[in-house]
Amino acid sequence: xxxxxxxxxxTKVKVTIYRVTAESGTPPxxxxxxxxxxxxxxxxxxxxxRLRASRLLLLEADxxxxxxxxxxxxxxxxxxxxxDGREYYANCAWDALGIPAALHRPGVVHSRxxxxxxxxxxxxxxxxxxxxxxxxxxxxxxxxxxxxxxFT
Amino acid sequence: xxxxxxxxxxxxxCKARGVTPRPIVRMDQLWRLAVTWYGTRLEPVSRRxxxxxxRSIFESIGLTGEFWDPRADSFNQVSx
Numbered sequence: 001x002x003x004x005x006x007x008x009x010x011t012k013v014k015v016t017i018y019r020v021t022a023e024s025g026t027p028p029x030x031x032x033x034x035x036x037x038x039x040x041x042x043x044x045x046x047x048x049x050r051l052r053a054s055r056l057l058l059l060e061a062d063x064x065x066x067x068x069x070x071x072x073x074x075x076x077x078x079x080x081x082x083x084d085g086r087e088y089y090a091n092c093a094w095d096a097l098g099i100p101a102a103l104h105r106p107g108v109v110h111s112r113x114x115x116x117x118x119x120x121x122x123x124x125x126x127x128x129x130x131x132x133x134x135x136x137x138x139x140x141x142x143x144x145x146x147x148x149x150x151f152t
Numbered sequence: 153x154x155x156x157x158x159x160x161x162x163x164x165x166c167k168a169r170g171v172t173p174r175p176i177v178r179m180d181q182l183w184r185l186a187v188t189w190y191g192t193r194l195e196p197v198s199r200r201x202x203x204x205x206x207r208s209i210f211e212s213i214g215l216t217g218e219f220w221d222p223r224a225d226s227f228n229q230v231s232x
Contacts, residue, residue: 071193093182094182094186094189095190098193100186113155113157114154114155114156115157118157122179135155135158136156136182137173137176138154141174141219141220142220
């Protein structure tokens with residue numbers, strides 16, 4: 001999109017969510033988004049629903065609390081990522097690498113082997129992770145990933 | 153979507169849960185997926201790959217077969 005074209009409301013909401021998350025480590029409250037957007041809570045809630053339909057957000061049952069703004073998690077998980085001294089939680093192993101990729105910054109992934117519980121510490125540069133023999137495994141086929149994203 | 157230290161530990165984890173082991177992904181492959189999915193996520197215009205693109209991306213890094221075929225997924229629209 002050319003720089004001089006105005007952004008639509010949902011795009012502004014999405015960018016606000018992601019930029020606040022990048023700066024703070026945690027997805028913002030709907031009140032914080034509304035304040036930054038100078039919009040009503042109702043308008044932001046409607047936008048959230050559309051962003052959910054576009055699979056850019058996963059909301060809690062209240063429709064206003066962000067559970068996932070992939071790759072960022074709104075709740076603590078076993079996948080913790082440190083970038084520039086700030087801590088983020090990722091939704092899954094894929095998203096753990098997705099956080100340095102989204103921020104275009106080097107980081108460190110802290111997670112674990114799900115079977116042995118051996119800790120994983122993986123340095124990730126802007127061009128990718130350090131050489132590693134660790135592996136990634138997903139039970140859910142690609143066609144079903146959004147059926148139950150928390151389980152996936 | 154989980155990390156494991158070895159193929160043997162993946163097999164043990166699946167056996168303990170009575171589930172079939174799925175294809176295994178290396179870290180370099182996972183990085184390619186992470187960049188493809190999230191490299192533009194903070195920008196105003198970003199998009200989730202459409203189904204056919206996803207299949208092509210998976211193929212390009214050696215992830216082939218029905219498990220990696222998203223075409224049954226009804227979502228294939230461009231999103232921001």
